[in-house]
Amino acid sequence: MSTDGVIMATDANNSKVLFKLKAKNNSTEPNTWLRRTVRMLERSGYAAIPCLANGATASYGEGQTYPRNHSVWLGRNVKSDVVAFRLDDVILLDYDGNKAPQGEIISIRELTDLLGLSDLMQFCTQKNDDGDSLHFLFRWPQGVDRSLYKAANNGKWQKHIDIKTGNQLCYLKRGKQIVEGALPYIDDLPEAPPALMETLHKANIVQPEKPLSASGTDSDIEWLNRTAPEWEALFFEYGFEKQGNKWLHPESTTGNPGISINKDGRYISSHGSDPLCDGHSHDKFDFIAQYQYEGDKSQLLSDIRQNRQACLDEDLADEQEWTSPKELKSKLVPVAPFDASLLPTAVRAYVMDYAARMDNAAPDYAAISVMIAAGAVIGGAAQIQPKRNDTGWKLVPNLWGSAIGYPSAMKTPSLKCGLDLLAHSQKVLDRDFMRRQSRYEAEKTIHGARRADIETRIEAATQAANSALSAGEDEDYEAAVSELMRLQESLKAEPDEPKSRELMVNDATVESLAIMANNNPMGIMVFRDELSGWLASLDSPQRPNDRAFYLEGFSCGSYKQSRVSRAPLKIDRLIVSLLGGIQPGKLAPILAARASGDGDDGLLERIIQMSVFPDLSGEYRDTAPDLAAESRAKSVFETLAGIDTAAVYTFSEDAQKIWDEWAAGHKKRExxxxADWQGILGKYPALCAKIALVHHILTEADGIDYENEAFSPAMKVSTDSLCCALRWMHYLESHATRITTYFRAEKEMIPAITLRDRLSQLSPSFTRNSLGQKDWQHLKSKDGRESAIEQLIKTGHIREVITPPKNGTGRPSVSFLVNPLI
Structure with missing residues (x-):
């Protein structure tokens, strides 16, 4: 909007002014490009940064960060044809072909090959008209220790190609096309390929050598200022007394502190007794020259030149003693290890062999994938009634679960263990459908021939009825009418067209999934390789009904869908199984929201039911598959796919007693x-009964010849299956405990992670006091700083150094050296 010749861009609700511009040439036309671009950045999750007319960007605080709010935009002379945004969690590959002389920059095809990609241009987010100035955006890989990487590699990897991230900026210029009109949301960006990450790795970036002489860029005075102790240590050593944010000179007679350190880290004094009280600010060189050398700067410089090489040699020797720091990881609560006896013997050997061939990956992932897949194939063909008398509580064995782990945990390959069996069952169903389709076509042909004969006989019966009616022969008329009705009924008896069953879908809207579920009353399984995207879509304001759909699909209730664009849809029983993988970092904010009371509709508790978060394990292994075990498991799933009649199972007499005793005790425990744990425990009885039913049917199907033998399982679930399900509950509860407490462990790590990421600003050393003066978020409290320091010492990021007092009296000084290998 515009008023009094000033253009003001506001947020989407017109409730907050983002920035102001003076109207050019007295025009009140709003700068639509800048306003639209800023809004696009905000919507896509980026922090927009104003660019000032003098070529600078608006900065604040200590200079190393840029504003995340728009208050600094007000009253500034903001440029209207360019805007910047931060690269906090984004990696920018800037291809400056427009600035490169002929032949000095590699081609896009060569760059694509260097990065190990098949197509780089699909990741292009901005380009000029000539197509030789390009921006490519990537997101940081999950679990990467960012302290091992630089924030920029400008032209060192390839000429005229800059790579930036972290506390860097990307500029969007008017006239340079933003591909598809908007930047992708950060979570939707592709993950940076390993070859790109290597360009930023500190070990791979050649740093210019620091000159050792005063004639170089690092002068003797600069070297001293960089390596001297912190101001606090210097003040304590020479008897200065701290009072609040200022210091009292040791020779002061007034008792009023008059010494402070300004924002540039320089010494300012108002004490009349202080030789450095001359109206100027002073560096550490001035201070040390005055208080250690009685003002003789020449002598101090001579000593620096004499000892600097020795100090450098000492520094290099010290650096060689350092080792690369360990990765910062949350301390997770222990979980019960997976026991192979949790699985029915029909699939046990197959699962354990599959996990072992995944370089000895944790078998937990493969195990839950097989159990969930089995429940999905059985679907609505079986129900279990856990209680003896309550016939109204029956459960379909559809299961929800996920594989939680870091990128190297082999989640996706391990989940294929169950998905392969599911795919095998789909082939059986497809073959059966083709047989039924062929029979239908034959019956349809026969019915077509019969239809012609019936229609001829209907015509004859109609004529007979008319003749009898005209002749007044009532008996003949009634006989003709009866024959006509019989023929018309037989005409309606067309063969039923068979329906194919689809067991699994990877990605579908709720509308299309509802149609699939309507055509698959036995149920369908949704598999998402990365569940975080699916969970995010459920919170989208544009998809308000998706959560309700999936919740109903878990409960196997009825579902009605009414859309203007299509006919209403009514599903008598919506059955949905769910399986996928997710990284812990993506799960943490969801768990935190649950702990704060958001998203308390029970969706997360349902996903957690068969979710596992095992410890990372594995070692390289190269062995042939156990084909006999695989064949046995596939045969069992063939039998499951052949179940076509619904049945209700109950516990055997002995199993019912065990169930009743366990359920009663579990209710008291719940x-x-x-309150938050009740939401998980409250769903365990149903989960236990479902697992018992799946275990029972898998056991009963073992050894059945699908092609030649009818499957008639025992209708009573055995004590063995129930006891195995109860062991599953103990195992899954330990994982649920780790999962639900993960975000708390991550929260405790935030101070240490923050300090780790800021170490480059503290190098080569810092003290507790200097760290406290930074006032950094997550490090404002003393407890947070102490926790961060303790954890970084343990992981080798920093080292504590205690220096005795110089004169043998007073307190020793404590500082922390930053690992030079970071």
Missing amino acids: QSAS
Whole structure:
């Protein structure tokens, strides 16, 4: 909007002014490009940064960060044809072909090959008209220790190609096309390929050598200022007393502190007794010259030149003693290890062999994938009634779960263990459908021939009825009418067209999934390789009904869908199984929201039910598959796919007693649990019964010849299956505990992660006091700083150094050296 010759861009609700511009040539036309671009950046999750007319960007605080709010935009002379945004969690590959002389920059095809990609241009987010100035955006890989990487590699990897991230800026200029009109949301960006990450790795970036002489860029005075102790240590050593944010000179007679350190880290004094009280600010060189050399700067410089090489040699020797720091990881609560006896013997050997061939990956992932896949194939063909008398509580064995782990945990390859069996069952169903389709076509041909004969006989019966009616022969008329009705009924008896069953879908809207579910009353399984995207879509304001759909699909209830663009849809029983993988970092904010009361509709508790978060394990292994075990498991799943009649199972007499005793004790335990834990424990009885039913049917199907033998499982679930399900509950509860407490462990790590990421600004050393003066977020409290320091010492990021007092009296000084290998 515009008023009094000033253009003001506001947010989407017109509730907050983002920035102001003076109207050019007295025009009140709003700068639509800048306003639209800023809004696009905000919507896509980026922090927009104003660019000032003098060529600078608006900065604040200590200079190393840029504003995340728009207050600094007000009253500034903001440029209207360019805007910047931060690269906090984004990596920019800037291809400056427009600035490169002929032949000095590699081609896009060569760059694509260097990065190990098949197509780089699909990741292009901005380009000029000539197509020789390009921006490519990537997101940081999950679990990467960012302290091992630089924030920029400008032209050192390839000429005229800059790579930037972290506290760097990307500029969007008017006239340079933004591909598809908007930048992708940060979570939707492709993950940076390993070859690109290597360009930023500190070990791979050649740093210019620091000159050792005063004639170089690092003068003797600069060297001293860089390597001297912190001001606090210097003040304590020479008897200065701290009072609040200022210091009292040791020779002061007034008792009023008059010494401070300004924002540039320089010494300012108002004490009349202080030789450095001359109206100027002073560096550490001036201070040390005055208080250690009685003002003789020449002598101090001579000593620096004499000792600097020795100090450098000492520094280099010290650097060789350092080792690369360990990765910062959350301390997770222990979980129960997976026991192979949790699986029915029909699939046990197959699962354990599959996991072992995944370089001895944790078998937990493969195990839950097989159990969830089995429940999905059985679907609505079986129900279990856990209680003896309550016939109204029956459960379909659809299961929800996920594989939680870091990128190197082999989640996706391990989940294929169950997905392969599911795919095999789909082939059986497809073959059966083709047989039924062929029979249908034959019956349809026969019915077509019969239809012609019936229609001829209908015509004859109609004529007979008319003749009898005209002749007044009532008996003949009634006989003709009866024959006509019989023929018309037989005409309606067309063969039923068979329906194919689809067991799994990877990605589908709720509308299309509802149509699939309507055509698959036995149920369908949704598999998402990365569940975080699916969870994010459920929170989208544009998809308000998706959560309700999936919740109903878990409960196997009825579902009605009404859309203007299509006919209403009514599903008598919506059955949905769910399986996928997710990284812990993506799960943490969801768990935090649950702890704060958001998203308390029970969706997360349902996903957690068969979710596992095992410890990372594995070692290289190269062995042939156990074909006999694989064949046995596939045969069992063939039998499951052949179940076509619904049945209700109950516990055997002995199993029912075990169930009743366990369920009663579990109910008491649930009632005494915390509110958030009740949401998980309350769903365990149903989960236990479902697992018992799946275990029972898998066991019963073992050894059945699908092609030649009818499957008639025992209708009573055995004590063995129930006891195995109860062991599953103990195992899964330990994982649920780790999962639900993960975000708390991550929260405790935030101070240490923050300090780790800021170490480059503290190098080569810092003290507790200098760290406290930074006032950095997550490090404002003393407890947070102490926790961060303790953890970084343990992981080798920093080292504590205690220096005795110089004169043998007073307190020793404590500082922390930053690992030079970071």
